[in-house]
C-alpha cells in the first residue's frame with residue numbers, strides 16, 4: 001500500500017531553512033477525522049519558531065511543520081466519529097493532551113514534558129494540506145462564521161484569561177458604599193497583537209469602560225481595527241505611562257499581552273485596590289538572563305497594600321473555545337467588516353517566503369491560503 005502524502009511547510013533547525021516538503025498523511029483510525037486545511041496563519045509567534053535553532057521537534061523528526069492557528073473542512077470521518085461530518089468547518093485546537101489531565105484541561109497541565117503544542121513545541125502544526133486528527137482537538141464553526149474562523153484561537157485565549165479573572169475576583173463578596181454607582185468597571189489592555197485586539201472586542205461585549213496602552217500611532221492599521229469600539233487609545237511612546245494621571249487611569253482588570261517585563265512593571269501603578277492583572281504574553285528573551293533594574297519595593301508594596309492579584313494565563317481549554325464560538329457570532333453581527341480586516345496579508349502556499357519577508361508591523365494575522 002502506498003502512503004498518501006500531502007504538501008507541507010517544514011522548518012529544519014539544523015540548517016535554519018524553511019521549505020515545502022511531501023509529508024505523509026497518517027491513515028485514519030476509527031476515532032479520527034481527515035481535515036483539508038484551507039487557511040493557516042504565520043504570525044509573529046510562528047516566526048519566532050522559524051528563527052529558533054533550539055526548537056523542540058516532534059519525536060524522531062529533524063523538522064517541524066509550523067502553524068498553530070488554522071481552519072479547514074472535514075473530508076472524511078473514522079467509523080466511530082459521531083460529532084462531525086463531511087463538509088463541516090473546523091478549527092484545530094493547539095495543545096495535544098497529556099491524556100491524564102482532568103476534564104482534558106491540559107492547558108493547565110503542570111508537566112510540559114508530557115504535552116505538545118502543535119506547530120510550536122514537540123508536535124507538527126497545521127501548515128499542510130491534509131491533517132489527520134482526533135475529534136477532541138477540533139472545534140466546529142457554524143457556516144456563517146467561516147470568514148472569521150481564524151479569529152477563534154486568539155479569541156479563546158482572551159476568553160480564558162477573562163473568565164479566570166472573573167472567577168478569581170469572585171472570591172470577594174465585597175462592596176463599598178463610597179463607590180459611585182454609575183461608574184462602569186474599567187479594564188486596561190496592553191499590546192495590540194491578535195490576542196490584545198480580540199481581548200478588546202470580547203470585553204466590549206461586557207460593557208467595560210476600555211483603555212488600551214500601546215506603542216503605536218492610533219492611525220495605523222492595527223489601531224484602526226479598534227475604531228468601531230468605544231475605547232480610549234493611548235500611545236505610550238508619545239504619552240509615557242509615567243506622565244499619565246493615576247487617578248484617571250485606575251483599572252479593576254488589566255490584561256497584559258506584550259510579554260515585556262519592563263512594560264508590565266510600568267503599568268502596575270495603574271491597578272486599583274483589589275484589582276487583578278492577567279499576564280498573557282511570555283517574555284520573548286526569558287532565556288537571555290537579561291537583568292532588569294527595577295524598584296521592586298514599590299511594585300510589590302502596591303500589590304500587598306491593595307490586595308491585588310497578578311496571574312498568568314496561556315492557551316485555552318475546550319470551554320474557552322466553545323464560548324469563543326458564541327461570542328464570535330455576536331461580534332460578527334456587530335463588527336463583521338472590521339474583524340475581517342484583521343486577516344490581510346494572504347498568500348498561496350508556494351509563496352510562503354513572500355509572507356515571511358513582510359514587515360509584521362503591516363499585518364495582524366497574515367496567512368497562507370491552501371485551496
Ligand SMILES: [Zn+2]
Nearest residue numbers: 098100101109
Ligand atoms: Zn496533564
